[in-house]
Amino acid sequence: MIQFFRRFFQSKLGIPLTLAFLALIAFAFASSDVANTGTFGGVAGGDRVAVVGGQKIDSADLVESARSALDRVREENPNISMEAFIAQGGLDDVLDQMIDRAAIAEYARRHGLRAGDNLVNSEIISIPAFRGASGEFDTATFRQALSARRISESAFRSDLSQGLLAQQLLVPAVFGAKAPDKLATRYAALLKERRRGSIAMLPSQAFAPKGAPEKAALEAFYTENRDDFIRPERRVIRYAAFGPEDLDTRIEPTAAEIAARYEEDSATYAASETRRLSQLIVPTQEAANTIRTRVGSGGSLETAAREAGFDVAELGPISQAELAAQSSADVARAAFAAERGAMAAPARSGLGWHVVRVDAVERTAARSLEQVRGEIADTMRAEKRQRALADLAASIEEQLTDGVSLGDIAQQLDVEIQTTRPLLATGSVYGAPNETAPEVLGPALDTAFQMIEGEPQLAEVARGETYLIFEASQIIESAAAPLAEIRDDVIAAWRQDRGAAAAKAAADRVLARVKDGASLSAAISEEETSLPSPEPVNLTRQQLAAFQGQFPAPLALLFSMAQGTTKKLEAPADNGWYVVDLDQIETGTVAADDPLLAQTRQELGPAIGSEYADQLRVALRKELGVERNATAIEAVRKQLLGQN
Structure with missing residues (x-):
């Protein structure tokens, strides 16, 4: 506010x-x-x-x-x-x-x-x-x-x-x-102030000349307004992407390599057993034996634990080795010696005595080399592909450091070089804001706009999957565009400028008529050029504040003028001129207990x-x-x- x-x-x-x-x-x-x-x-x-x-x-x-x-x-x-x-x-x-x-x-x-x-x-x-x-x-x-x-x-x-x-x-x-109370009261009252008036728009286009300017006049206008025609830096990017499809067949694992990996990971493919367990830990062996006896006589482990003031924890699926690591070897041996549904013999760990019930037993049979050959081959193929790509990328990076060109490396890899249209730093195609750079260039675009022209670099686009070799093949520096290339744009800007000047002159004439006693509508209608009728305004400052600072400039002027005055205001970007007429101001009032007053003071x-x-x-x-x-x-x- x-x-x-x-x-x-x-x-x-x-x-x-x-x-x-x-x-x-x-x-x-x-x-x-x-x-x-x-x-x-x-x-x-x-x-x-x-x-x-x-x-x-x-x-x-x-x-x-x-x-x-x-x-x-x-x-x-x-x-x-x-x-x-x-x-x-x-x-x-x-x-x-x-x-x-x-x-x-x-x-x-x-x-x-x-x-x-x-x-x-x-x-x-x-x-x-x-x-x-x-x-x-x-x-x-x-x-x-x-x-x-x-x-x-x-x-x-x-x-x-x-x-x-x-x-x-x-x-x-x-x-x-x-803020003093009187000042806060005055500002709070301002929000309830109402203003009535009207706003007329005199657009530049209505006064703009139709024909083209003389050559000398256009050149003079371009020189005077050169900064308005600065174009951003553009870069043409050449690039080539490569990935697993560009590797040779050496990434295919051999039978001997598969067999060696099978032996190396033999524990993974051996027969295994996991169990789901319910476990209660008590401080003494006597208490553990008592609970086990009660459960063996038809009682419930959960009931016995609750009566003893303990909780039952569920474990698994868990292997014997994992259980031993969590508790002790004795506890693991006892738990894996018992049958499904039975209570294991109490065993001790550093935490106390374990009372364990075997809830489920899940056994996995051993798998032979032939059964897992495809699985091992897929794993090794992915590993070799990733290593081969990394080695290839390292080799290419060394070549780039040695000055090898993008074209030579693309020829070695047998990949096609792509060339973009001139790009902006945002990734948009210059002159075609709805078109963007190829998606593969996304991770490298920031770097591409910091590179020296003609010095390729390597980037990893998708980790372990896709690499990119790219260079800024052409850097078009930011500068004012040559007049010959943007002649139509400069002519349009010249017309806009001349139209704005004519609109200003018209606004001065309208102001003079209003000062002579004419209404704003009547003053506008006397212009030879056809213009929009003035728009009436009837707003309070509180309504204006609801715009959160995004209100039009003519409204801002209306709320800063003295009653009975008329002023002109330039529209942005040479779009014309406003004439703002303020007829009446109704002063707002605010009570001492109005929340608006406290908010304003704060x-x-x-x-x-x-x-x-x-x-x-x-x-x-x-x-x-x-x-x-x-x-x-x-x-x-x-x-x-x-x-x-």
């Missing part, structure tokens, strides 16, 4: 970055949040992209942090490239985060806050990602986790120290933030705390002073784009 209010009454959306620092560094490595701080620690080297107080931020740190941030974004959008990331302001956001962190850490140090080695060590030990199989901190696991994220131990410790300083500084600033506290932290972050920047090196920042930008 508070986020709803924030959307209307504040210029920034979301939770301030500084609050995120409290959990970002100190406690969230396992959820991968720490990956974005792998090089924030002020490692020396390179030009300074910024100076915060006396603390310098190096260009090398910014490069690594931007790459790490891109990796995190790719977890949600695998197709995004560095070009698109930077075009969307990603590099600027990363630098802002680094500056904020440096400012918080520097201010904390200046005012005597410390995060020493012992405190850092205690936090490291408490991070679940660094625990081994025993559940305790494990040094090897710790180093492997850092290595997997390409973070040095010193950089990680520096990051953690900064996070702890941020915690010490920010927690007192936001702790216990509480939710406003964290929101106010967020504001405190946000304002503190801005104040720290101002007090310490921030200097940016535009030349170094531009050099980093070019380096990330591969333009150096």
Whole structure:
């Protein structure tokens, strides 16, 4: 609910970055949040992209942090490239985060806050990602986790120290933030506020030119909006799969091998006997004999055990050797000497005296070599096939290391090489989102998008069954598509852009007519272009909040306007312009005992705390002073784009 209010009454959306620092560094490595701080620690080297107080931020740190941030974004959008990331302001956001962190850490140090080695060590030990199989901190696991994220131990410790300083500084600033009763009452009443008005849409398509632009105009538009036409990286994958069907007949076991295996496992094929038993364990031989006598005279073992305060356990099917291992050799001999339904002679183990009843006897006759020949052959065939495949895979891997090509290996194996159409990192075929990469490539796709072009690798697709040799035969880098290839798309975008400009001009005319006293419907009808009629709106804020933040932008504007005003609003993606007219506002009221008031008071506290932290972050920047090196920042930008 508070986020709803924030959307209307504040210029920034979301939770301030500084609050995120409290959990970002100190406690969230396992959820991968720490990956974005792998090089924030002020490692020396390179030009300074910024100076915060006396603390310098190096260009090398910014490069690594931007790459790490891109990796995190790719977890949600695998197709995004560095070009698109930077075009969307990603590099600027990363630098802002680094500056904020440096400012918080520097201010904390200046005012005597410390995060020493012992405190850092205690936090490291408490991070679940660094625990081994025993559940305790494990040094090897710790180093492997850092290595997997390409973070040095010193950089990680520096990051953690900064996070702890941020915690010490920010927690007192936001702790216990509480909304005054009058403020909570006002916000609660806002939810019951009702607004009436209307919204008109002026779509770009209605004003878009029909013909194509002149060549010079189209080229100028393409150059100006080049970032809108960046295509993701695509890769063409060549691959060949092989499995048991590609092995020679040497995996077929011979008669001698089958006979040797039969002898080796002779105990498995010998005659055997298992029994199902009911067992009672008592502390003395006298008690065991008494119970056995009672049962032998027609009594029940279960009844006798219950009267003596014991329980009867059921065992089996169990062999004599298994029973001996569980109890003792004497108990096993006695149990297997008795007939079915009889009571065995009491025998002793380390647990006491065993009173055993034989409930069932299951005997298996010995099996000859001829009887199990097929079974042994199947087992040996599977074993030899798995070994042969593993040996073949090892041989192929050695050849790949020696530089043997995919084509040569496929020729040796007599398997066909397949070639995909250009693929995206998501596995979709570029230009055909409903088509995907062959299923066999699934386990190798992530690796395929990290490989160097023309260097094949080996992967096990199905354990012990299918192997894959694959390579990125063509890597098409992410870049803006040439105008010649996307001319129709650029023309469509140009029309959309020109239509949006014309729609804006029309919106201005409509606004002028409304200010002169015309109704919104009348102002729209005076346009020469045929436009949709305005849509009436009659909603409370509570109804709007039910959209859970997914309400249209024109409704958000309607609920932030003054009564009797009319405003215009640009639609996303150059789709046109809205004209929003607010006729009436009915103020809501809330009783002192309304549950909505208590809920609002509770939710406003964290929101106010967020504001405190946000304002503190801005104040720290101002007090310490921030200097940016535009030349170094531009050099980093070019380096990330591969333009150096």
